[in-house]
Amino acid sequence: MRLAVIGCGYVGLVTGSCLAEAGHDVVATDNDQARIQTLNAGRLPIHEPGLDGVMERARAAGRLRFTGNCAEAVGAAEAIFICVGTPPLESGEADLSAIDNVARQIAALRSPKLVIEKSTVPAQTGQQLRRALNVYGRDAGGAIFRVASNPEFLREGTAIGDFFHPDRIVIGVEDQESERQLREIYRPILEGRFHCPVHQPSCPAGRAPAFLVTTIASAELIKHASNSFLGLKIAYANVLADLCERLGGDVEEVTRAMGMDPRIGPQFLNAGLGFGGFCLPKDIQAFNRLAERNGVDFTLLKETERINKGRIDQLMEKVRKALWVVKEKKIGVLGLAFKPNTDDVRFAPAIEVVRRLQAERAVVRATDPVAIEKARAVLPGVEFIEDPYRVALGADALLLLTEWADYRQLDWKRICKEMARPLVIDARNALSPSEMRALGFEYDSFGRPELSAKPTLVTA
Ligand code: UDX
Numbered sequence: 001m002r003l004a005v006i007g008c009g010y011v012g013l014v015t016g017s018c019l020a021e022a023g024h025d026v027v028a029t030d031n032d033q034a035r036i037q038t039l040n041a042g043r044l045p046i047h048e049p050g051l052d053g054v055m056e057r058a059r060a061a062g063r064l065r066f067t068g069n070c071a072e073a074v075g076a077a078e079a080i081f082i083c084v085g086t087p088p089l090e091s092g093e094a095d096l097s098a099i100d101n102v103a104r105q106i107a108a109l110r111s112p113k114l115v116i117e118k119s120t121v122p123a124q125t126g127q128q129l130r131r132a133l134n135v136y137g138r139d140a141g142g143a144i145f146r147v148a149s150n151p152e153f154l155r156e157g158t159a160i161g162d163f164f165h166p167d168r169i170v171i172g173v174e175d176q177e178s179e180r181q182l183r184e185i186y187r188p189i190l191e192g193r194f195h196c197p198v199h200q201p202s203c204p205a206g207r208a209p210a211f212l213v214t215t216i217a218s219a220e221l222i223k224h225a226s227n228s229f230l231g232l233k234i235a236y237a238n239v240l241a242d243l244c245e246r247l248g249g250d251v252e253e254v255t256r257a258m259g260m261d262p263r264i265g266p267q268f269l270n271a272g273l274g275f276g277g278f279c280l281p282k283d284i285q286a287f288n289r290l291a292e293r294n295g296v297d298f299t300l301l302k303e304t305e306r307i308n309k310g311r312i313d314q315l316m317e318k319v320r321k322a323l324w325v326v327k328e329k330k331i332g333v334l335g336l337a338f339k340p341n342t343d344d345v346r347f348a349p350a351i352e353v354v355r356r357l358q359a360e361r362a363v364v365r366a367t368d369p370v371a372i373e374k375a376r377a378v379l380p381g382v383e384f385i386e387d388p389y390r391v392a393l394g395a396d397a398l399l400l401l402t403e404w405a406d407y408r409q410l411d412w413k414r415i416c417k418e419m420a421r422p423l424v425i426d427a428r429n430a431l432s433p434s435e436m437r438a439l440g441f442e443y444d445s446f447g448r449p450e451l452s453a454k455p456t457l458v459t460a
Contacts, residue, residue: 001184002024002027002076002077003016003078003079004026004076005029005083006029006080006084006102006106007098007119008028008045008066009030009046009085010046011154012118013048015163016081020061021054021063021195024185027073028066029067029069049160050160077113080106080115082117083118084099084102086099087278092288093289094121096125096128098119099117099121103132107132107145112145113145114147114148114182116148117129117148121220124220125220126149127216130147146174148219149216149220150169150171150182151170152223153223161198164196164197164198168211169186169212170219172218173216189209190209190211224283227280228283228304231281232300233267234275237271238271238274240255241272245446249447250451251429251448252448255269255271270428272445273311273353274311275338276348315425319425322397326357326360332364332398333354334399334400334402336350336354336371336372337402339403342370344371345371345375345378349401354382358381365385366379367386369404389411397424398415398419398423398424398425401428408430416439423441424436427446428445431443
């Protein structure tokens with residue numbers, strides 16, 4: 001099918017490239033002309049494992065094009081995916097102006113099309129979008145449009161695998177024709193007819209993804225509800241970590257046993273510095289404001305936000321407690337991205353930690369396997385060094401803020417010798433407390449206090 005993707009950010013690029021790989025003809029557009037030039041030069045503006053390969057193959061097969069001309073992209077398409085950003089406003093509500101802009105451009109078309117909201121939007125945006133398209137379209141003498149919602153559940157860092165092997169594909173529609181078209185668009189994914197870049201030579205046998213057809217409002221709610229619940233789980237684990245520190249428990253033992261209950265599940269119970277990124281924090285805020293505006297008490301989400309923000313205070317408290325005076329101390333930072341396998345530093349807890357350290361006049365040196373360039377743009381006054389060993393050299397403390405696998409593999413014995421004071425605060429519980437202490441480090445993490453007599457966890 002001929003498809004247009006509006007917005008070449010992370011969601012648009014993954015969606016466009018993967019749908020082209022699955023056999024559709026995709027034209028993607030963005031109003032950032034520099035971004036389009038970068039893409040047309042065969043370069044990626046984001047770091048997402050596997051995306052370069054998928055994009056290259058789709059372009060070589062002539063199924064994926066980029067253009068700065070929105071009218072050209074949408075003109076020939078049968079269905080249009082809106083993947084523009086919906087950043088938070090001061091109020092915490094989502095800024096929908098990019099969607100409104102896009103609606104004006106699409107509305108100028110004269111043939112009816114399916115317009116699919118992929119950007120995360122508050123419930124009822126679909127209705128507003130349909131109204132806007134038809135009002136702007138009437139002014140331009142344009143056509144009547146159908147609208148659908150198709151929320152994405154892609155995780156940065158594993159987005160390609162998530163796209164080809166989703167747990168569920170959710171479509172919110174108002175009519176049968178839209179449902180038919182969306183089934184057609186996702187048929188290759190449902191039937192496993194694509195070249196999977198994640199599994200070679202073939203994907204493991206598994207169940208086909210669930211294909212859920214809902215109302216537009218439900219589809220919109222599903223996205224916000226899912227992300228908010230994930231944030232809630234993380235916040236819960238973080239409060240447990242605080243309790244473990246006071247009571248002498250080990251949060252990993254507690255969450256591991258909790259996660260074995262299928263009603264709870266093991267994921268998103270890792271305690272530490274809390275959640276960041278462009279989705280969870282803003283979706284929780286927007287969902288909360290939506291509830292408030294509609295007279296529904298969702299204090300639970302306010303608490304989630306508050307607990308999450310408090311993680312950075314907790315870490316700073318640990319830093320102060322360990323260093324006593326922070327001013328002029330040399331502090332090395334390992335990890336800047338909001339999580340591993342991405343260069344995204346938007347709302348990254350690590351960035352806020354570095355700002356706080358700077359505010360307390362620490363001398364900060366920082367590294368990250370891929371996010372240095374993006375961090376440099378938002379963190380003036382920090383010395384960025386690629387080599388983690390040079391970050392540790394002569395440091396009074398080392399903070400591990402993003403749990404990159406590379407950091408687990410470092411020669412910690414060497415680091416212990418080369419630091420001015422072998423002090424590590426592991427804000428992601430990525431390293432083994434007993435191993436670190438055995439190497440001679442002063443080591444702290446979240447919810448894993450040093451216990452005098454530690455019982456062994458017996459496994460089957
Ligand atoms: C999220 C959703 O998971 C995805 O379904 C949606 O489409 C987009 O938003 P993403 O933003 O890529 O994906 O990140 P995610 O993997 O959810 O992690 C978010 C944050 O939570 C990260 O900062 C991560 O470090 C943190 N986190 C995650 C924890 O602190 N503990 C955990 O147990 C899990």
